Amino acid sequence: MLDAPVLVLIDLEDQAGACAPTGPALELLTAARRLSGDVVALCLRAPDAPGAAAIAGAGASRLLVAELGDRSALAADAADAVVAAARAVGPGAILVVSDYRGKELAGRASVLLGSVAVSDAADLEEVDGELRASKLVLSGSWSTTVSVAPQAEGTPIIALRPGAVEAEAQPGAAPLEAEALAVEPAAETAAVELVSRESASAATGPAxxxxxxxxxxxxxxxxxxxxxxxxxxxxxxxxxxxxxxxxxxxxxxxxxxxxxxxxxxxxxxxxxxxxxxxxxxxxxxxxxxxxxxxxxxxxxxxxxxxxxxxxxxxxxxxxxxxxxxxxxx
Ligand SMILES: Cc1cc2nc3c(=O)[nH]c(=O)nc-3n(C[C@H](O)[C@H](O)[C@H](O)COP(=O)(O)OP(=O)(O)OC[C@H]3O[C@@H](n4cnc5c(N)ncnc54)[C@H](O)[C@@H]3O)c2cc1C
Structure with a gap:
């Protein structure tokens, strides 16, 4: 196990009036629990009470909330929040979902933190204090494993593919008190304006x-x-x-x-x-x-x-x- 916390970026979704963690976000919490006994969740807006309970139930021991509003959809803003959380928490690893935004923010945040990023990871484990992330490359014909030593290379950011881990609830979790996290956006981040945001109209069923x-x-x-x-x-x-x-x-x-x-x-x-x-x-x-x-x-x-x-x-x-x-x- 890592002797530092693991920071997990939790995406939230609005469903039937509730604001709860997405399925892949809960998977990340399970993956994080296998790496460290101390898991810190970061949300880019406040979850509702059942959402916070789900985050606690999936294994988080702290909940940070950076209120980014609609800008949470932008990779640069999300990366600034991840960097602010990393500086506050001092994690041994950071986990994000490997989707379009997750991959972009992983790269950006790793540059800002002077560390490394691995995207599209399909498997993740800790071996002797090092993180080993496996991914499929060359149109899926090869599986490669990269090894990262958090002490030597800074806090690694791993973008884990949805479905890579089966989410498991942790019974008897204590409720979490949300802690506000202040984020000072970088000048480059503030220069980007969010013009509009809409969901694909034809999308039905799960993503x-x-x-x-x-x-x-x-x-x-x-x-x-x-x-x-x-x-x-x-x-x-x-x-x-x-x-x-x-x-x-x-x-x-x-x-x-x-x-x-x-x-x-x-x-x-x-x-x-x-x-x-x-x-x-x-x-x-x-x-x-x-x-x-x-x-x-x-x-x-x-x-x-x-x-x-x-x-x-x-x-x-x-x-x-x-x-x-x-x-x-
Ligand atoms: C650079 C490049 C990138 C590409 N990227 C992608 C990509 O991202 N994704 C992608 O999907 N493709 C991509 N393609 C296209 C890809 O090469 C194939 O042309 C495409 O995947 C074939 O789609 P298909 O299986 O629907 O059609 P087909 O290859 O035409 O296959 C249709 C199959 O359905 C069967 N069939 C016909 N009627 C019936 C029936 N009534 N009941 C049961 N079976 C039936 C046929 O026998 C056939 O086997 C890319 C191509 C290039 C050159």
Missing amino acids: LGEARTVVVGGRGVDGDFDLVRSLAEPLGAAVGATRVACDEGWIERSAQIGQTGETISPRLYISLGVSGAIHHTSGIQGAGTIVAICDDSEAPIFEMADYGVVGDVTEVVPQLVEELERLRG
């Missing part, structure tokens, strides 16, 4: 990068994303797509998975009418179980699938949905 289950539609669904959603909804899954499906305008570009789209690591990935081109599969190397439904038995997706169905999606998917309904009564 693609955070979802435990993802159902993906390819060219084989022939534009019928209602078919994809008919399976995604009962599974509580996010809907993804291949580039072809996005190029065709069947779904918004943000749903694209692969080399030039999102990298995902769900527990379960189900593809419908996807051939499995390397440009697509490089984005799913961190997936747990892979299920493919495709009418071409020679399609490369079957080489990496744990379960495969050779068949027409318009016939197989309705049967699958019916079976799910039957099993759930």
Whole structure:
């Protein structure tokens, strides 16, 4: 275990009137608990009481709140807050979620702290006082492990991929008293103006990068994303797509998975009418179980699938949905 605290940047989401930590943020707290007995949570706005209880229940022993308002979405502002918290707490490591903002702020904060950043980590452990972070590189064909010594290289910032760790609650946690953290934004940060902010209108269900289950539609669904959603909804899954499906305008570009789209690591990935081109599969190397439904038995997706169905999606998917309904009564 590290003999210094681990600082964790906690993203909050508004759901049904509540302001609570996101699933990936709770995963970070579990990862932090495995590194140190002292876990400090940093929020960029105040969570509500159940949100603070969830943060305590996931293992944080302190809660810092830097009130950034809407600017918390900007990597530069978030990085300034992380740096201010690091100076206040003196952590042995800092964990953030490896999404677009997390990766950018990790790089920026590590420069400001004179330390190192590792992004896209899929695994993280402490060995003899050093941190070892593993990540997939070269389109997922190699796994590499980097080792960082916090004493020698300053406080490392690790951006951990959603789904890398299973969040575990810690029973009997004491409630946390939020401590206000003052953040003095750097001149470069203040020079950036937030013009507007809106969520993608077409997004429904869980966010693609955070979802435990993802159902993906390819060219084989022939534009019928209602078919994809008919399976995604009962599974509580996010809907993804291949580039072809996005190029065709069947779904918004943000749903694209692969080399030039999102990298995902769900527990379960189900593809419908996807051939499995390397440009697509490089984005799913961190997936747990892979299920493919495709009418071409020679399609490369079957080489990496744990379960495969050779068949027409318009016939197989309705049967699958019916079976799910039957099993759930
Ligand atoms: C530089 C570069 C970057 C790229 N980046 C990405 C990326 O980020 N993400 C990405 O996805 N692609 C990317 N691509 C494109 C990629 O190479 C493939 O063209 C694309 O992934 C193929 O998509 P697909 O599987 O939907 O289509 P196809 O390869 O055409 O496969 C469709 C499959 O569906 C099957 N099918 C057809 N009808 C049915 C049916 N009724 N039922 C069941 N199966 C059916 C077909 O037999 C076929 O196997 C990139 C390409 C380049 C050059």
